[in-house]
Amino acid sequence: MAPTTLPRTDVLIIGGGWTGLTAAYELAHAGQRCVILERGEHRHDATSFAGPEEHDEMKYAIRHHHMVDVTKETLTFRNDRGQQALPMRRLGSFLPGSGLGGAGIHWNGQLWRALPSDLEMRTHYENRYGSQFIPEDLSVQDWGVTYDELEPHYDFFEQICGAAGYAGNLQGERRDGGNVFEGPRSQDYPNPAMKQPISNTLFGRSAESMGLHPFPIPSANVTREYENPYGAKLHPCTYCGFCERFGCGYFAKADPIICVYDRVKEHENFEIRFESQVLRIEKSEDGQTATGALYLGPDGREYFQPADTICMNAYALWNVHLMLVSGLGKPYDPKTRTGVVGRNYAYQTIASVDAFFDDSVITNPFMGAGALGVVVDDYNGDNFDHSDLGFVGGGYIACKQYHGRPIGYQPVPEGTPRWGLEWKRAVRENYGHHGDIVVHGSSMPTPENYLDLDPTWTDAFGRPLLRMTFNFPDNDRRMSDYVMHRAVEIAENMEHVRSVKSTNLAAVGSNYNIVPYQTTHNTGGAVIGTDPATSAVNRYGQMWDHHNVFVFGACLFPQNLGYNPTGPLMGLAYWTLHHMKNDYLPNPRPLMDA
Amino acid sequence: MPAEYSRRAVLGQIALGGALATAGPAGHAFAALDDRPWFFLTDNEARWLAAIVDVFIPADEYPSATQAGVVDYIDFQMATHYGKGARLYLQEPFSQGAPEQGYQAPCPPAELLRRGIAAALAEGDVTAQDAAGRERYVQAMSEAQGNIDDSDVPVGTFFTELLSLTNEGCFADPIYMGNNAYAGWEMVGFPGAHAYYLSFVDKHNRPFDKPPMGIAHGEYPHTFPRIVGGS
Numbered sequence: 001m002a003p004t005t006l007p008r009t010d011v012l013i014i015g016g017g018w019t020g021l022t023a024a025y026e027l028a029h030a031g032q033r034c035v036i037l038e039r040g041e042h043r044h045d046a047t048s049f050a051g052p053e054e055h056d057e058m059k060y061a062i063r064h065h066h067m068v069d070v071t072k073e074t075l076t077f078r079n080d081r082g083q084q085a086l087p088m089r090r091l092g093s094f095l096p097g098s099g100l101g102g103a104g105i106h107w108n109g110q111l112w113r114a115l116p117s118d119l120e121m122r123t124h125y126e127n128r129y130g131s132q133f134i135p136e137d138l139s140v141q142d143w144g145v146t147y148d149e150l151e152p153h154y155d156f157f158e159q160i161c162g163a164a165g166y167a168g169n170l171q172g173e174r175r176d177g178g179n180v181f182e183g184p185r186s187q188d189y190p191n192p193a194m195k196q197p198i199s200n201t202l203f204g205r206s207a208e209s210m211g212l213h214p215f216p217i218p219s220a221n222v223t224r225e226y227e228n229p230y231g232a233k234l235h236p237c238t239y240c241g242f243c244e245r246f247g248c249g250y251f252a253k254a255d256p257i258i259c260v261y262d263r264v265k266e267h268e269n270f271e272i273r274f275e276s277q278v279l280r281i282e283k284s285e286d287g288q289t290a291t292g293a294l295y296l297g298p299d300g301r302e303y304f305q306p307a308d309t310i311c312m313n314a315y316a317l318w319n320v321h322l323m324l325v326s327g328l329g330k331p332y333d334p335k336t337r338t339g340v341v342g343r344n345y346a347y348q349t350i351a352s353v354d355a356f357f358d359d360s361v362i363t364n365p366f367m368g369a370g371a372l373g374v375v376v377d378d379y380n381g382d383n384f385d386h387s388d389l390g391f392v393g394g395g396y397i398a399c400k401q402y403h404g405r406p407i408g409y410q411p412v413p414e415g416t417p418r419w420g421l422e423w424k425r426a427v428r429e430n431y432g433h434h435g436d437i438v439v440h441g442s443s444m445p446t447p448e449n450y451l452d453l454d455p456t457w458t459d460a461f462g463r464p465l466l467r468m469t470f471n472f473p474d475n476d477r478r479m480s481d482y483v484m485h486r487a488v489e490i491a492e493n494m495e496h497v498r499s500v501k502s503t504n505l506a507a508v509g510s511n512y513n514i515v516p517y518q519t520t521h522n523t524g525g526a527v528i529g530t531d532p533a534t535s536a537v538n539r540y541g542q543m544w545d546h547h548n549v550f551v552f553g554a555c556l557f558p559q560n561l562g563y564n565p566t567g568p569l570m571g572l573a574y575w576t577l578h579h580m581k582n583d584y585l586p587n588p589r590p591l592m593d594a
Numbered sequence: 595m596p597a598e599y600s601r602r603a604v605l606g607q608i609a610l611g612g613a614l615a616t617a618g619p620a621g622h623a624f625a626a627l628d629d630r631p632w633f634f635l636t637d638n639e640a641r642w643l644a645a646i647v648d649v650f651i652p653a654d655e656y657p658s659a660t661q662a663g664v665v666d667y668i669d670f671q672m673a674t675h676y677g678k679g680a681r682l683y684l685q686e687p688f689s690q691g692a693p694e695q696g697y698q699a700p701c702p703p704a705e706l707l708r709r710g711i712a713a714a715l716a717e718g719d720v721t722a723q724d725a726a727g728r729e730r731y732v733q734a735m736s737e738a739q740g741n742i743d744d745s746d747v748p749v750g751t752f753f754t755e756l757l758s759l760t761n762e763g764c765f766a767d768p769i770y771m772g773n774n775a776y777a778g779w780e781m782v783g784f785p786g787a788h789a790y791y792l793s794f795v796d797k798h799n800r801p802f803d804k805p806p807m808g809i810a811h812g813e814y815p816h817t818f819p820r821i822v823g824g825s
């Protein structure tokens with residue numbers, strides 16, 4: 001049956017997560033009629049996430065009930081082009097969202113900004129270390145937008161979230177106790193930092209005694225009664241320990257449903273359609289613009305929704321997938337190293353360090369929150385001298401207490417067997433006496449890590465699956481190893497520590513593995529920039545090839561930061577929306593010359 | 595169904611040193627289920643599983659896996675959505691690939707388990723062995739390079755599944771029918787769904803000694819097993 005064509009709308013938004021709902025809020029208030037198409041269902045903090053039902057580790061953390069169902073949409077994966085990519089048959093390494101609020105309902109709420117030097121990475125390194133310094137096999141590039149340009153937008157998103165923290169650089173004034181490496185903030189965090197449990201406190205003390213600069217992780221777990229600029233009311237976090245992978249029924253973790261959706265859902269310019277799976281974006285005959293989207297509605301029928309402007313807010317991976325199946329932009333070809341869609345896919349380089357305390361330290365790990373931690377940024381970005389290190393990039397080192405859920409949280413010392421009496425004893429003896437330290441590192445792009453379409457497998461809608469080709473570049477392995485050793489030094493210097501164990505998921509000689517959870521920080525594939533040969537969108541987030549398509553999310557990152565992506569990508573989202581409202585929509589055209 | 599059917603009695607036929615006979619207080623779903631035949635497993639399969647999971651989690655001052663209801667847990671998982679392949683992409687073709695590419699068995703977990711156990715039973719009866727023999731058996735299975743039966747499913751895939759199901763059965767909320775009388779939670783000191791720690795989190799080094807409380811607040815068997823939704 002031919003698809004039913006629906007009445008035209010001003011703006012069509014694909015995806016109802018952090019970026020999509022925010023786009024709808026801002027554009028609806030600017031007089032644009034917005035329609036969001038969201039593939040998942042309606043759900044709400046007040047009705048869907050209440051305890052104790054929500055505090056079900058099995059259902060949500062292990063069986064992934066809030067996340068995308070891979071029987072509908074998944075991808076194939078291989079480490080390199082010589083291998084056959086095989087389907088990701090189960091979720092593992094990353095957990096993309098589905099449903100109202102997207103992954104934003106089950107994030108941790110660690111809320112960061114990029115460093116000024118991160119955003120001008122190539123220029124910065126070449127200026128500081130010389131033009132030959134960045135290894136040739138890394139396609140590192142500048143973002144085309146600077147910290148000063150993004151600062152007001154970072155700041156606004158932190159207000160939307162009611163962020164809790166302590167500024168380390170307030171309008172250029174350095175403040176101990178905050179992140180002294182960060183770019184200047186126009187104002188302090190709207191809420192005070194979180195309370196800290198013993199493990200994080202001991203980590204902070206150790207780091208400080210070593211001359212490092214510990215501070216509380218910037219948090220979207222709110223610390224007092226708070227009303228955001230959209231009028232949303234949030235409550236203080238209870239440290240319940242069911243944060244990441246769970247929705248928050250306390251209205252204490254900032255999420256796109258309570259912070260944005262509730263404040264726009266009644267607006268006359270706002271409409272959201274659930275269980276509406278976008279299959280393809282259609283182009284005009286001359287290919288210069290997009291005309292709308294074909295989607296499968298909840299009744300199983302196909303609809304065509306025409307629109308003047310299209311916002312792609314489907315999450316990094318699915319944005320790229322939609323571009324590839326719709327023929328938007330030029331696909332990247334690793335053989336010729338030309339094309340841009342799928343180029344510069346990157347991830348997050350993770351290592352973990354476990355500190356095991358003597359029995360006098362009682363951690364109560366189940367008293368946790370997603371962004372509960374103490375962190376040092378001394379080895380992130382270019383906050384340290386790379387001259388003799390042989391790599392670019394870095395990562396933060398954080399001691400976190402984000403949950404003690406007993407299936408997922410079973411720290412055991414080095415050398416413990418995987419089962420049996422000794423394992424059992426180790427599990428019970430260490431559960432309440434452990435410090436959980438992570439090295440959360442950057443990820444550099446290479447010409448061989450990319451996204452394209454799979455030749456063999458299809459999704460439930462008959463479209464080719466996205467194909468991911470990825471392994472950690474040697475640069476990142478060296479970086480991760482170096483920063484992990486700094487983390488081990490901090491751990492060994494902590495009071496009451498009996499033993500320390502370290503695991504580098506990007507160790508030299510190992511391959512990226514899609515099974516163990518690492519992060520849902522997939523980046524790149526449709527990167528932002530100022531050169532159409534190396535970016536899919538211009539510095540305003542507008543597609544070079546189709547000027548009425550704007551792209552949101554971490555697919556814009558030219559390389560991945562040492563930070564969690566949501567603060568950085570929401571800064572970009574508000575930047576793009578600012579330029580849409582003030583420049584593009586009054587006069588639709590390419591905002592930069594190709 | 596014979597009135598005197600008892601899951602514990604079935605499993606007790608393999609118990610070493612009467613460990614199962616002294617299983618301690620059997621709480622909630624566990625007790626309510628005892629006179630029900632397995633939802634998915636055969637008695638033979640259940641006995642085989644009991645032998646294996648008690649190598650993974652043997653009895654000491656704390657219950658063994660079987661005492662904690664792990665076999666009941668696995669049975670229920672296999673009978674319901676997870677076992678049947680919910681949230682598992684099963685489109686052909688199948689190919690084993692590299693370990694980094696994850697689960698590639700051409701069947702859902704319930705079928706994997708059934709085939710794996712059948713292949714194991716065909717090779718001999720591990721339940722007849724003593725504790726050391728069972729340990730050696732499990733160790734060998736963990737190192738096996740080959741495939742189960744004549745398929746191309748690596749023994750490693752089967753083994754990994756068994757190990758994670760055992761772990762889940764010991765530590766998941768009792769609504770899933772394992773973690774009998776909070777065996778797993780008592781052991782590590784996880785209080786369950788209490789979830790309000792605003793005034794405790796920064797009181798350092800103080801034990802939190804409230805007894806565990808699950809999602810159903812221990813109200814069994816009035817709230818019968820939760821089936822994890824099919825989506």
Ligand SMILES: Cc1cc2nc3c(=O)[nH]c(=O)nc-3n(C[C@H](O)[C@H](O)[C@H](O)COP(=O)(O)OP(=O)(O)OC[C@H]3O[C@@H](n4cnc5c(N)ncnc54)[C@H](O)[C@@H]3O)c2cc1C
Nearest residue numbers: 015017018019039098102103108109110278520553564566
């Ligand atoms: C477990 C977990 C923990 C995390 N913790 C943190 C953290 O602490 N800090 C941090 O910065 N980030 C964190 N993140 C990442 C964070 O969730 C994402 O960066 C953020 O949600 C991205 O927002 P988005 O709008 O780009 O995408 P999403 O929130 O994923 O929203 C995309 C939406 O688009 C919909 N969609 C996709 N395809 C289609 C289609 N074809 N048709 C219709 N709809 C479609 C999806 O269903 C989804 O609702 C975490 C993520 C996870 C999973």
